[in-house]
Amino acid sequence: MVEQSMDGQARPRRSTLTDVAKLAGVSPSTASKALNGRSHVRAETRDRVLEAARQLSFSPNSLARGLLAGRTGTVGLLTSDLEGRFVIPILMGAEDAFGEGAVNGFLCDARGDTIREQHHVQALLSRQVDGLIVVGSRTDPRPSLGQDLPVPVVYTYAPSEDPQDLSVVCDNVGAGRLAIEHLISSGRTRIAHITGDPGYGASQERARGALAALAEAGLPVVGEVRFGTWSEGWGRAASAMLLDRHPEVDAIFCGSDQVARGVMDTLRERDRAVPDDIAVIGFDNWTVLSTNARPPLTSIDMNLQELGRTAAQALFDALDGSPRSGVEALPCRLVIR
Amino acid sequence: MVEQSMDGQARPRRSTLTDVAKLAGVSPSTASKALNGRSHVRAETRDRVLEAARQLSFSPNSLARGLLAGRTGTVGLLTSDLEGRFVIPILMGAEDAFGEGAVNGFLCDARGDTIREQHHVQALLSRQVDGLIVVGSRTDPRPSLGQDLPVPVVYTYAPSEDPQDLSVVCDNVGAGRLAIEHLISSGRTRIAHITGDPGYGASQERARGALAALAEAGLPVVGEVRFGTWSEGWGRAASAMLLDRHPEVDAIFCGSDQVARGVMDTLRERDRAVPDDIAVIGFDNWTVLSTNARPPLTSIDMNLQELGRTAAQALFDALDGSPRSGVEALPCRLVIR
DNA sequence: GCAGCTACCGAAAAGGATTTCCACAAACGT
DNA sequence: ACGTTTGTGGAAATCCTTTTCGGTAGCTGC
Numbered sequence: 001m002v003e004q005s006m007d008g009q010a011r012p013r014r015s016t017l018t019d020v021a022k023l024a025g026v027s028p029s030t031a032s033k034a035l036n037g038r039s040h041v042r043a044e045t046r047d048r049v050l051e052a053a054r055q056l057s058f059s060p061n062s063l064a065r066g067l068l069a070g071r072t073g074t075v076g077l078l079t080s081d082l083e084g085r086f087v088i089p090i091l092m093g094a095e096d097a098f099g100e101g102a103v104n105g106f107l108c109d110a111r112g113d114t115i116r117e118q119h120h121v122q123a124l125l126s127r128q129v130d131g132l133i134v135v136g137s138r139t140d141p142r143p144s145l146g147q148d149l150p151v152p153v154v155y156t157y158a159p160s161e162d163p164q165d166l167s168v169v170c171d172n173v174g175a176g177r178l179a180i181e182h183l184i185s186s187g188r189t190r191i192a193h194i195t196g197d198p199g200y201g202a203s204q205e206r207a208r209g210a211l212a213a214l215a216e217a218g219l220p221v222v223g224e225v226r227f228g229t230w231s232e233g234w235g236r237a238a239s240a241m242l243l244d245r246h247p248e249v250d251a252i253f254c255g256s257d258q259v260a261r262g263v264m265d266t267l268r269e270r271d272r273a274v275p276d277d278i279a280v281i282g283f284d285n286w287t288v289l290s291t292n293a294r295p296p297l298t299s300i301d302m303n304l305q306e307l308g309r310t311a312a313q314a315l316f317d318a319l320d321g322s323p324r325s326g327v328e329a330l331p332c333r334l335v336i337r
Numbered sequence: 338m339v340e341q342s343m344d345g346q347a348r349p350r351r352s353t354l355t356d357v358a359k360l361a362g363v364s365p366s367t368a369s370k371a372l373n374g375r376s377h378v379r380a381e382t383r384d385r386v387l388e389a390a391r392q393l394s395f396s397p398n399s400l401a402r403g404l405l406a407g408r409t410g411t412v413g414l415l416t417s418d419l420e421g422r423f424v425i426p427i428l429m430g431a432e433d434a435f436g437e438g439a440v441n442g443f444l445c446d447a448r449g450d451t452i453r454e455q456h457h458v459q460a461l462l463s464r465q466v467d468g469l470i471v472v473g474s475r476t477d478p479r480p481s482l483g484q485d486l487p488v489p490v491v492y493t494y495a496p497s498e499d500p501q502d503l504s505v506v507c508d509n510v511g512a513g514r515l516a517i518e519h520l521i522s523s524g525r526t527r528i529a530h531i532t533g534d535p536g537y538g539a540s541q542e543r544a545r546g547a548l549a550a551l552a553e554a555g556l557p558v559v560g561e562v563r564f565g566t567w568s569e570g571w572g573r574a575a576s577a578m579l580l581d582r583h584p585e586v587d588a589i590f591c592g593s594d595q596v597a598r599g600v601m602d603t604l605r606e607r608d609r610a611v612p613d614d615i616a617v618i619g620f621d622n623w624t625v626l627s628t629n630a631r632p633p634l635t636s637i638d639m640n641l642q643e644l645g646r647t648a649a650q651a652l653f654d655a656l657d658g659s660p661r662s663g664v665e666a667l668p669c670r671l672v673i674r
Numbered sequence: 675g676c677a678g679c680t681a682c683c684g685a686a687a688a689g690g691a692t693t694t695c696c697a698c699a700a701a702c703g704t
Numbered sequence: 705a706c707g708t709t710t711g712t713g714g715a716a717a718t719c720c721t722t723t724t725c726g727g728t729a730g731c732t733g734c
Binding site for chain 1: 684
Binding site for chain 2: 689690691692693694
């Protein structure tokens with residue numbers, strides 16, 4: 001027979017309410033009342049229970065509590081692609097809204113696979129989560145999980161295709177306006193827009209906002225909006241073409257910081273000064289790129305952490321009986337460097 | 338009286354085993370046996386139960402199951418800094434090892450605050466997690482959570498200061514060797530090393546491995562090892578100084594991809610061809626930096642996803658009764674571009 | 675001295691799934 | 705025909721906490 005405690009590593013058994021009650025010489029029910037601040041307990045008895053709980057470093061079993069209460073204080077965090085850099089700040093914001101242990105989130109990454117997503121949803125429901133936060137990796141609408149779930153769901157970053165669901169997203173159109181209005185207010189009039197993959201809703205919406213702001217100011221866009229890929233290489237290539245055809249350009253709004261870095265590389269090689277000669281504005285405020293640029297890059301920040309917080313708060317509102325639906329857009333923010 | 342179902346959004350009640358049993362006309366115990374493949378159930382009865390479960394889309398309540406079994410199939414994922422880019426791949430790897438819903442992880446971010454970390458640990462324990470995975474944001478050893486926890490703990494990326502704990506980390510010394518050996522094997526003999534913050538264990542260990550490999554090959558390091566910050570700016574500045582004093586250098590091993598990008602900027606400005614004239618090797622294999630470099634950057638990959646998987650597997654081993662202790666180092670990998 | 679009151683404490687049930695043990699029936703062997 | 709085995713199904717206990725309800729002791733007022 002193997003002696004389990006040979007290694008001296010015997011883990012302390014988790015103590016239960018019954019242990020506490022026994023040590024304090026009361027019944028479990030009285031111990032429960034004492035620990036939860038209920039009345040019908042004498043002050044002296046309460047102290048004895050509290051002391052016993054301290055000695056045993058008792059902490060109540062959330063499983064038992066959740067089983068009884070019908071609420072667990074847990075939510076599912078369902079991402080389609082953890083690798084994407086937009087997901088993390090959103091998760092941080094959500095986690096922030098959860099508070100210190102009052103609510104905890106299960107992290108699930110579906111890796112873009114619908115089947116896997118279904119499995120995760122089932123697993124989360126069987127764990128009796130109080131709700132779900134679905135975090136997309138692109139801003140394009142995604143299929144709904146459906147209306148027949150036993151818990152509320154909030155979609156964020158990527159809205160649900162179903163308007164009955166509640167989605168909390170970034171205002172990409174507004175962000176496009178914001179960038180252009182900033183450039184105009186700093187005296188630029190010959191503004192170009194180089195952005196990423198035209199298949200992304202994000203690039204389309206930002207371009208739409210930018211064009212609207214330009215139109216309102218009575219300004220044309222220099223050249224056409226140049227779609228390509230979300231890469232430095234595209235930024236380099238597109239800006240080279242732009243400078244060839246439109247050397248008069250005095251500002252370039254870029255669809256991402258990566259594109260902006262590429263643009264700045266080309267400008268440097270052609271001895272066009274940034275920002276004196278040509279202003280550059282990026283998108284994402286991805287600090288590893290924007291702060292290391294020469295000069296540091298002004299960029300649009302999507303306030304992703306705030307987005308996560310808002311999504312979590314929306315879920316709590318739904319749990320408190322005030323469900324909303326539709327798409328709610330949060331404004332972006334300009335970070336000037 | 339407010340009609341709750343007015344909006345037509347009445348959420349389906351979660352069905353219980355009792356519901357299934359009632360529908361199938363058996364007792365809950367028989368239903369349980371049928372669903373769990375136990376014997377003592379006639380085939381025809383089992384089918385009836387399965388059909389009933391399907392109709393009600395029954396899924397067992399993990400809380401109740403966990404309460405009874407003493408195992409919940411949940412683990413705590415405790416990070417000190419979610420923002421850090423090393424944490425995410427590790428979490429992905431761990432999540433991967435969990436399998437489809439068999440185990441789920443609670444995501445907790447302590448934001449580098451010990452108090453907050455303590456709160457999270459308490460909360461996780463009260464949720465009856467089966468174990469903890471502690472993910473550091475730097476490779477430097479961190480304080481242990483202690484030996485008196487009721488569940489096993491695995492530390493990863495950052496090892497625990499206590500050798501009684503089990504830690505799974507990257508072999509940074511070996512990674513330094515790996516980089517140098519690659520450069521030597523491609524014919525380089527005048528090799529320099531520019532790295533980041535000397536206060537980081539990571540930079541010290543990589544430098545140690547690099548120097549050891551150089552010494553074994555009977556080669557000197559060109560200049561001294563140059564410590565600075567983990568930034569492109571430092572890479573640019575340090576490489577400029579290096580070229581001034583040691584123009585004969587034919588390879589530069591950089592402590593991070595950011596540093597390497599800075600180095601490559603300087604080399605480009607001075608018309609030194611990469612890699613024909615001077616080879617550059619980065620560290621982290623941070624694709625946004627390494628693939629967008631000109632030319633694409635060869636880099637060391639820490640295999641972080643594998644690290645996460647290994648950490649999770651180590652936790653499962655501990656749960657299965659084979660706990661280990663000490664620091665286990667996983668090799669890094671060279672990605673040639 | 676007795677009804678009625680308050681203050682305090684404990685027994686019991688509830689929540690959902692699993693497991694052990696017992697009961698019952700049918701089939702078998704002698 | 706009777707004891708025995710085998711095959712099925714159910715009752716009850718268990719995990720831990722919370723809440724309801726009932727009970728006891730001590731006290732007041734008449």
